[in-house]
Structures are given as structure tokens and as C-alpha cells.
Amino acid sequence: MKVKKKGAVALGLLVASGILALAGCSGSTTAQPTTSGDAQAATSGELTVWVDADRARALEDVAKKFEQEKGVKVNLVVKDYGKIRDEFTAQVPTGKGPDITIGGHDWIGAFVKDGIVAPVELGDKAADFKKVAIEAVTYDGKTYGLPYAIENIAVLRNTALADSTPATYDDMIAKGRAAGTEYPFVVGLDPQASDPYHLYPFQTSFGTSVFGRNADGSYDASKLSIGDEGGQKFAAWLTAQGDTGTKVLNLNLSGDLAKEAFNAGKSPYFLTGPWNVADAQKAGIDVAVDAIPTAGGGDAQPFAGVQTFFVSAKSANALIANEFLVNYIATADVQTALFKAGGRPPALTAAFDAAKSDPIVAGFAKVGANAVPMPSIPQMGSVWDDWGKTEAALIKGGGDPAAQWTQMADSIAAKLG
Amino acid sequence: MTGPTIAAPPTRAPEDRAAARRRRRAEAWAEAAGAGWKVWLVKIVCLGVIDAMAVYAILVLLTKDSVVIAAAVALGILAINVIYLKPGLLPAKYLTPGLVFLFVFQIFVVLYCIYIAFTNYGSGHVSTKDDAVNALLIQNQQRVEDSAAYPVSVLEKDGALFFLVTTPDGTAEIGSADQPLEAASDAEFTGGRAAALPGYTTLNFAQLVANQATISSMAVPFSTDPNDGTLQTRDGSTAYQYVSTLVWDAAAGTMTNTQTGVVYTDNGNGSFASADGQTLATGWQVWVGVDNFVRAFSTESIRGPFLAVLVWTFVFAILSVATTFALGLFLAIVFNDPRMKSKKYYRVIMILPYAFPAFLSALVWQGMFNQDFGFINQSILGGASIPWLQDPLLAKVSILVVNLWLGFPYMFLVTTGAIQAIPDDIQEAGRVDGAGVWQIFRHIKFPLLLVSVAPLLISSFAFNFNNFNLIYMLTGGGPRFADASINVGASDILISMVYKVAFVGAERDYGLASAFSIIIFVLVAVISYLSFRQTKVLEELN
Numbered sequence A: 001m002k003v004k005k006k007g008a009v010a011l012g013l014l015v016a017s018g019i020l021a022l023a024g025c026s027g028s029t030t031a032q033p034t035t036s037g038d039a040q041a042a043t044s045g046e047l048t049v050w051v052d053a054d055r056a057r058a059l060e061d062v063a064k065k066f067e068q069e070k071g072v073k074v075n076l077v078v079k080d081y082g083k084i085r086d087e088f089t090a091q092v093p094t095g096k097g098p099d100i101t102i103g104g105h106d107w108i109g110a111f112v113k114d115g116i117v118a119p120v121e122l123g124d125k126a127a128d129f130k131k132v133a134i135e136a137v138t139y140d141g142k143t144y145g146l147p148y149a150i151e152n153i154a155v156l157r158n159t160a161l162a163d164s165t166p167a168t169y170d171d172m173i174a175k176g177r178a179a180g181t182e183y184p185f186v187v188g189l190d191p192q193a194s195d196p197y198h199l200y201p202f203q204t205s206f207g208t209s210v211f212g213r214n215a216d217g218s219y220d221a222s223k224l225s226i227g228d229e230g231g232q233k234f235a236a237w238l239t240a241q242g243d244t245g246t247k248v249l250n251l252n253l254s255g256d257l258a259k260e261a262f263n264a265g266k267s268p269y270f271l272t273g274p275w276n277v278a279d280a281q282k283a284g285i286d287v288a289v290d291a292i293p294t295a296g297g298g299d300a301q302p303f304a305g306v307q308t309f310f311v312s313a314k315s316a317n318a319l320i321a322n323e324f325l326v327n328y329i330a331t332a333d334v335q336t337a338l339f340k341a342g343g344r345p346p347a348l349t350a351a352f353d354a355a356k357s358d359p360i361v362a363g364f365a366k367v368g369a370n371a372v373p374m375p376s377i378p379q380m381g382s383v384w385d386d387w388g389k390t391e392a393a394l395i396k397g398g399g400d401p402a403a404q405w406t407q408m409a410d411s412i413a414a415k416l417g
Numbered sequence B: 001m002t003g004p005t006i007a008a009p010p011t012r013a014p015e016d017r018a019a020a021r022r023r024r025r026a027e028a029w030a031e032a033a034g035a036g037w038k039v040w041l042v043k044i045v046c047l048g049v050i051d052a053m054a055v056y057a058i059l060v061l062l063t064k065d066s067v068v069i070a071a072a073v074a075l076g077i078l079a080i081n082v083i084y085l086k087p088g089l090l091p092a093k094y095l096t097p098g099l100v101f102l103f104v105f106q107i108f109v110v111l112y113c114i115y116i117a118f119t120n121y122g123s124g125h126v127s128t129k130d131d132a133v134n135a136l137l138i139q140n141q142q143r144v145e146d147s148a149a150y151p152v153s154v155l156e157k158d159g160a161l162f163f164l165v166t167t168p169d170g171t172a173e174i175g176s177a178d179q180p181l182e183a184a185s186d187a188e189f190t191g192g193r194a195a196a197l198p199g200y201t202t203l204n205f206a207q208l209v210a211n212q213a214t215i216s217s218m219a220v221p222f223s224t225d226p227n228d229g230t231l232q233t234r235d236g237s238t239a240y241q242y243v244s245t246l247v248w249d250a251a252a253g254t255m256t257n258t259q260t261g262v263v264y265t266d267n268g269n270g271s272f273a274s275a276d277g278q279t280l281a282t283g284w285q286v287w288v289g290v291d292n293f294v295r296a297f298s299t300e301s302i303r304g305p306f307l308a309v310l311v312w313t314f315v316f317a318i319l320s321v322a323t324t325f326a327l328g329l330f331l332a333i334v335f336n337d338p339r340m341k342s343k344k345y346y347r348v349i350m351i352l353p354y355a356f357p358a359f360l361s362a363l364v365w366q367g368m369f370n371q372d373f374g375f376i377n378q379s380i381l382g383g384a385s386i387p388w389l390q391d392p393l394l395a396k397v398s399i400l401v402v403n404l405w406l407g408f409p410y411m412f413l414v415t416t417g418a419i420q421a422i423p424d425d426i427q428e429a430g431r432v433d434g435a436g437v438w439q440i441f442r443h444i445k446f447p448l449l450l451v452s453v454a455p456l457l458i459s460s461f462a463f464n465f466n467n468f469n470l471i472y473m474l475t476g477g478g479p480r481f482a483d484a485s486i487n488v489g490a491s492d493i494l495i496s497m498v499y500k501v502a503f504v505g506a507e508r509d510y511g512l513a514s515a516f517s518i519i520i521f522v523l524v525a526v527i528s529y530l531s532f533r534q535t536k537v538l539e540e541l542n
Helices: A002-025 A053-070 A081-094 A105-114 A123-130 A131-137 A170-177 A196-204 A229-243 A253-265 A274-280 A317-329 A330-340 A348-354 A360-370 A376-397 A402-415 B014-034 B038-064 B068-086 B090-117 B129-137 B205-210 B212-216 B289-297 B300-336 B343-355 B360-369 B375-380 B392-421 B423-432 B439-467 B466-474 B494-503 B510-539
Strands: A046-051 A073-078 A100-106 A147-152 A154-157 A210-213 A219-224 A269-272 A287-290 A303-312 B141-143 B152-159 B159-164 B172-174 B177-184 B187-189 B195-196 B229-231 B238-244 B246-250 B254-257 B263-266
Touching: A046 A081, A046 A317, A053 A073, A053 A317, A053 A330, A073 B238, A081 A100, A081 A105, A081 A303, A100 A105, A100 A317, A105 A131, A105 A303, A105 A376, A105 B129, A123 A348, A131 A147, A131 A303, A147 A330, A147 A360, A154 A274, A154 A360, A196 A269, A196 A376, A210 A303, A210 A317, A219 A402, A229 A376, A253 A269, A253 A274, A269 A274, A274 A287, A274 A360, A287 A360, A303 A317, A317 A330, A317 B205, A317 B212, A330 A348, A330 B129, A348 A360, A376 A402, A402 B159, B038 B068, B068 B090, B090 B510, B129 B141, B141 B177, B152 B195, B152 B229, B159 B177, B159 B195, B159 B229, B187 B423, B205 B212, B212 B229, B289 B510, B300 B392, B300 B439, B300 B494, B343 B392, B360 B375, B360 B392, B360 B466, B392 B439, B392 B466, B423 B439, B466 B494, B494 B510
Parallel strands: A046 A073, A046 A100
Antiparallel strands: A100 A303, A147 A303, A154 A269, A154 A287, A210 A219, B141 B238, B152 B159, B152 B238, B159 B172, B172 B177, B187 B195, B229 B238, B246 B254, B254 B263
């Protein structure tokens, strides 16, 4: 009766697949039982926090401390930073998302639109943070998260090749050429999307911005200002610096190639953020951080990106989450630990002042002092695309810059409706 | 008189027939059991495990209100029990495990994708209506400008919760959700904040946590005047004064803005809209029928790029198969020639592009194609500045070249095998009849070769039709169409366009992306079906 035996083997297979199938269908069965109050009374809740690998190490201590003092376990779930935004958006509505996640402040608009993030009331603590950080996490008059780090770009200078960074772009290029290196100045661009983020300080130096701002510093989506006269001048400048002009801006010099060129001593100046400093120092470059020179005569203001802790709108542990953020993460010790893990200036003024003893941090912070928060309104998502495409076309040259720029502004305005 | 009656011929009563059936069944069971009680034991234990899991899953699903899935699991488990307990049904016994996998990992995914295609799932519509209402309400709790922070202790009396707050001037006040703040003169202070009140128990942190859902949604009226707003706490230790700008009327299903008086109602498309068409930002998922398909074909700014991408997808897939097959076949014939020396080594070299991961190769090629720094322009073409990946036409050419590089070894392998399988005597016969080399190839070798290779060509076509990796790694779909409202480019194929619609940029549109996916599935399925029907004709050659 061999057949029957085989039938049993097949059944064994079925058991295995059944387990898998049920695991697939009923993944929710293993979700942590953090049901609200009455059902699970008297047990302390748990807090699930999504962090990236760097931040996880810095937060371990504060998580332990929180558990000791409050009796609430904090689960740090390490996520790939690039995936956090999508996963948070996908998982919060299912009720299986985290209580807290880290992220960039420019996601706030989309998160609010999706209804997946809850406001965090900082109260009087707001005054302890850098102004730009609070402005960045404020949306619609409410603070949606707790800022922990500020990042912005600046000019990295190879001190062996140039003794200073001049105040104007043209002088910097002249000095760069005098250094006799392959490139006078490098900035990472992309052939298709250029890089509006890195080029923004030059754009602002022509006295233009993307959106107008309200009195409290928040952006007003109804005031699209990108197509104004300053913007058109900037467009002409891009073409003048591009393939049909001085060729300083090269679309084919990607971020990686620009970094490589600077680290190999092929350029005295490199417009980039704190994330490229460590590798440059490893390559033996003595780096100084300087202000970004002006191209149009006005202030060259880069975007400030603010790293933030968000609270999920569907968190069953809103109370603990707020307690953890406002009374633990918003302390100088934790902010300093996060700074040491990520190398980005802290958002809390006390921690920020302590971190400023490092000349690199001080350099970026000085530039950041007049940075503008990157708009977090959801409408910004409709801007990047056309913006990058048009800047790439301008750098390639061959058209009427002002007309191309105005066409871009019209296209963005059409998308905003 | 009566003699002995002749016994009636034994007619089978129906109940007898049933009894016989029962007996036969019992015999079959006995026989099955006789197959060895150990096997039976294993069977019963396994089934028991599965049934237990299924019952558990069904209970969990019912507590989560997933009635449909619970019913599906119940049906499935019933079917499994029938299949394994009933004697016979042998094919089903073997196929079931595979079918379970097929259902969970393929059919369910496809069905879910189809379901999404008929909803408006995407940015701003990610969850249920209840979630959207909650999100709107918490977003529209506005803290009263420049109002003070009130240290708060949460107290409990007779199962009701109270806020005991310390006012800025140092006095204590108490209130609950239905009782406005009033002075609590006999409050006990610790460290400058009111902490306890006789007759009430002060909650410690663990108790706060246990009741956090109630506490964070608790709103204590600030005074008897509702316009003063409410005191609410987010962390259980500090309360602030809030006014709500939106009021939800559950009975009428409307949102009212208390400041402007505008009433927002459900507009049927997953948003709250006012009479003049203004919508509130946060919406929810609803069934929208064939809207996404209609949009894919009727919206000008989507249709144009979609059709361009569709045409290029076919061109790309067909040319990829044709070029790789032509080169692979040519090399296979060359290396099959008995006069060729050191064939082994050449063949190894030929296989190399196939051995490297395609991801890596595509990235390396992308670097080599760089306009100013790439190996091709710099070293091979002596510093030419050819925009390989920036020009719409050249980008397509580059993709085809790279795909030829990646794909010809596979074709070389399969055609080598097919050629070697063709018996020599057929060719001999052709030669005796006076056919030339070309004629032999054209009329004998090639048709026989196609018999075995044609299905592989079809599968290669289907693979390239959805060759996301190559496009994503090499050109990213660029260069961009200037006039498209969705982010697509000249070298995008359908699958990479779907990826961009669903996962790139700020406006995610999962519904539209799923609709595109279904269109792709239908296209590939139809083409494969027609092609396989064609290949049947070839089989008659044998």
C-alpha cells in the first residue's frame, strides 16, 4: 500500500504549506497585543520606533533609560532610511505601523494629507529648539514632530588648493581656475534631473524662491514665486554656466564623480553636505567649510532639511510616544548622542551650541543660520519634477532661458491647479 | 386453502442499497486503515495540526472583522479535510499543497492587485473613512495662541477620569470630560504642581499607560463657554488649551468648519467636499469602478506617454529577442563547425556575460555610457561627446545594445543544443539532392531548430516585456517626456512606468499603477497564447 504512504508524505507537505499559508493570511495574529486600556489594563504598553542603523545605536541608551524609569519597553526597529517613508505610509493605515518613526521634515505635507501623522505638542519646549527647526516641522500652524537634527549644504574647500572661498561665484571660479586643477568647482548633478536642491543657494542669490512665505515663515502654496524675474535671471545664469557657456556646471558629473574628483584633489571647491566630509578627510584632504558664494548678488540661502521624529496618527500609545519624545528625546544628552551618530548639527539649541566646538559643524551651522526650511507642503512634490528637468535643459543650453523658465513655472502652476 | 407461499423473488429495497453502499464505503475505509495504522496516525495528526491552525486563524480573522477571508479559510480547510479523508481522489491529494502555495503567493496577489485597480488607493487616500475623520479631527485641534501650559495630574474617582491642573497663577482646578474646570481648593501640591485631591486616586504612569487611549482623547471644557475650547493632554503630564476648527457630525456625516461655517460632505469619491468644490486634504479609499482604466486611456497627458511607452515596449521586446536570437544562432552555427579550433575556450568566453548579474552589468554599462567620463566616449571614440543616455533615440539604442550583450549567451546556449540535436542524415539527404548550404539551413535546419526553440523565444519575449531591472539600472526611463503629467521618459517600458506611477514622486497613485499592471498582464497573456498556438504548427514538422 505504498500509495497511501505517499499520500501521507503529500499531506506532510500540505502541513508545511498550510503553516505558511496561514502565516500569510493571518500575519496579524502575531502583532504585539498593545490594545487600548481596558482590555490590557495594568500591563505597561510598548513603544515601537522605526530608526535607521546609525540612529539605532544612539537611541539604545535612551530606550533603556525610558524602560527603567517608566517601565515601558521601547522596541527599536532598524529600517533602511530610503524605505521608511513608503513603509510608514503603507503600514500605518493597517494599524500595524510603528508608534514613532524618524524621517525628513519635508514629508510632513504628504503625511498630513494621507492622515497618518499626529501633531506633537512641544509647548514651551519649542523655544529650546533652533528657529529653523521649529519652522520646518510646523505645518498649518501645528508642529508635526520633534526635530533632532538640521542639515544643509555648504562649500567644502580643499585648504591645500585654496586659502579661502571668495564671496562671489565668479571670484570663486577665478580662484579655482588659478589653482590649476582639472575643475575650478564641482557640484554633483544628474543628466536628467540636474539637482535643484544643490543649485538652490545660487537661485536664492538672485532673490527668488519657490513659494512665497507667510508671516510665520510657513510656505503659502497659493503664491508660486518661482517664475518671477529673479528666477528668469537665474535661468540665464544657468545657461551661461552650462554646456554652451563656461561649462563649469556639468550634468554628467554625477554626485559620485564630483565627490571622487574633490577627494582626488582635482577641484578646490565642492558644494555638498556634511555626509561627504568624512570620506574627504579619509582621502587625506584637509577640509574647511565655507559660506556659499553669491551668484546673483543676494544671499545664497541653501535649503535646510530637518530630521524629525513623527508620531503615527493610529498609534495606540500616543501618550507614551509623546512622553518619550517631548521629555526624553528633546534633551541635550540624547540630541548630542544623535549628533555623534549622524554628524548633523542638533536641532536643540543647547546641544547645538555644545556641538559647535567642531569647526566642520560650526562651518555648516554658520551657513545653516540663514538657510530656509525646505517646503514641506504636499504641493512641493509637483515642483521637483519640472524644476529638475528644466534646470537640466537650461544647463544643456540651446533655448531661450527666460522662456523655458516661464514655461516651467506655468507647467507647475497647472499641476497645482 | 393456503399452501406455503412461494417466497417473492428477492427485490432490493432502497434501504438495502444504501446499506450496501455504506458497507462498501466501510470496506474502503477499512482497507485504507489497513494500509498501516502508522500512516493513518501521521495523517490524522497532520490534519489535526492544520485544522487547529485554521480554526485559530478563523477566530482571529473574525475578531478583526475580516469575514471574507475567514470564510475563504473555512472553505479551504473543509476542502482539505474532504480530500485527505475521502478514499480515492489521488490526484487532488498530490496537487493540494501546490495549489495552496499557488493561491497564497500568486492568485491572492493578482486578485488584490485587481481590487486595487478599481479603488482610488494612493496619496491622500490610504485608509478608511473612520481613519480619515480621526486624522482630520486631530489635525484641526488648534492650540490657543499664546495660551499657557498647564501641568496636569490625572485622577480617578468611581471609574471616571479627571484632570487636576495647576493654573499659571498657582491655584488648582479640576474638571472632566463633561464637567468644566472648577477650583479645587483642597488640592495637595508636590513640587509646585497640584498632584492629589482627597477622595480621588492619582494615576501613576503605568495606570496612565493603561488608560492612554481614553486620556489622549479626553477633552475637558475650559469653562462653561464652549468657545474657550478644551484642555487636552498629549503626554499625561502637561495640558494645553485647544479649540477645534472642525466638528464631525456623525449622524449627518458632515464636517463643519467652526470658523468659516463651511459644511463639508462626503462627495462619493473618498473626500469631504464643500458645496463650492473645496475638498479637505485627507481622504480615504473608495471603490471607483473603471475610473483608473478610463483615465489611462482618456486623459490626454497620460494617454500620449502611455501609447508611446506601449509602442516602445513592443519594439524593445521584439528587437531584443530578434537581435539576441540572431547573434546567438550565428555564433552557435560558427562554433558548431567541425573545422573550428579551441571551441571549448570560446564557448566559455561566450557564456561570461550571462554569468554576471544583470544588475551589475547594467550599472557598469551606465557608467561606460556617461557622456563626458564614460569609457566608450573617452577611450573607444577618442573623447567624442555622444549623449548615449540623454538623447531619446540613442538611449533606446543603448538599451538594445546592452540587452544584446546580456542576452545573446542564453540564445547561444539553447540554439547550440538545438542544432546538435538535429540528426546529420537529414542534412546528408539534402546535400545528395543538391541543396546548397543556405538552402539546407533555410529549409531544413532552421525549421527543425524552431520546433525546440520557439517556446523559449516566447518566454524570452515575455521576460523582456517586463525587463524592469535593465531599464531602471541603465537609463531610469529617461530622457523625460517634457509634456507628460506623469513622470515618464522616452526609454520607459510599461513596467518601469508602472513603478514610477506607484512609487516615485510625491503623488503616489497605486490605483492607476494597478490598472496599468492589469493591462500589461492582458497584453502578455494574449501574445503568449497566440504565439503558442502558432508553434503548434511547427510541431507538425516532426
